Amino acid sequence: MKVLIVYGTRYGTAAEIAEEIGKTIKNRGIQVEVMDAKKAIKDKDLSPFDMIIVGSGIKMGKWTKEALKFLEINRKTLPTKKVALFVTCGDANFEETKKRAWKNYLKKVAEEKLEKEPVSMGLFGSVYDPNAKHGLVYKLAMLFYKSQLDKMGIDTSERVDFRDWDEIREWANRLADKLV
Ligand SMILES: Cc1cc2nc3c(=O)[nH]c(=O)nc-3n(C[C@H](O)[C@H](O)[C@H](O)COP(=O)(O)O)c2cc1C
Structure with missing residues (x-):
């Protein structure tokens, strides 16, 4: 197999x-x-x-x-x-x-x-990673996810898998x- x-x-x-x-x-x-x-x-x-x-x-x-x-x-x-x-x-x-x-x-x-x-x-x-070095488009996407996670009370200061x-x-x- x-x-x-x-x-x-x-x-x-x-x-x-x-x-x-x-x-x-x-x-x-x-x-x-x-x-x-x-x-x-x-x-x-x-x-x-x-x-x-x-x-x-x-x-x-x-x-x-x-x-x-x-x-x-x-x-x-x-x-x-x-x-x-x-x-x-x-x-x-x-x-x-x-x-x-x-x-x-x-x-x-x-x-x-x-x-x-x-x-x-x-x-x-x-993976939510506010510190990853993937360029501007990635950063913008993370900002979008940050607002969702903030609303849910999830700590967005660090990477979340x-x-x-x-x-x-x-x-x-x-x-x-x-x-x-
Ligand atoms: C620029 C960008 C656009 C994304 N667009 C979507 C999307 O349309 N729908 C979605 O569910 N996730 C979206 N995501 C989240 C990605 O699908 C997720 O981070 C995925 O794990 C990335 O897989 P990869 O690292 O193997 O490319 C986006 C992420 C980024 C950075």
Whole structure:
């Protein structure tokens, strides 16, 4: 059994999730390869893999173009594999916006880009980091999140990691269950 995990990331959040999913599945005795979508779109041979997990961070409502391209160029091969999708996004951090995130960033992408339904989809939180050096657009997005977090009484002076690592590992273990 072999699993390929392909992630699209702008700020590293999806990459860390992909690595953790990879570690969890490896611990189950399954071979895993984790790869940036930028590399995976360069003719990656999918034939050795039984399961392909594809994930992305979201910016202005969109997956990274490379993660989408990976789904597009492998459109005909993916239905022959078990496919799972995940996203990490700010909308996953709050109960009021979770449903919208599921619909817009997972269900819609699955419907538009996959010919066969994914075996599972994972919606994971993001990282709020007021001190990260990611440039102006990132800073503006953090200001937007700051106002939401302030309203909820969450301390915004420091980094907050909304990713639930137990949930991420549980999701990965459920995927491993589908292989063994
Ligand atoms: C400029 C910017 C735009 C964003 N736009 C959205 C958005 O439209 N919807 C959302 O749910 N999250 C949005 N987010 C939050 C990101 O999806 C979240 O930080 C995610 O974990 C980033 O993943 P990455 O680090 O792998 O790129 C945005 C973040 C930034 C910095």
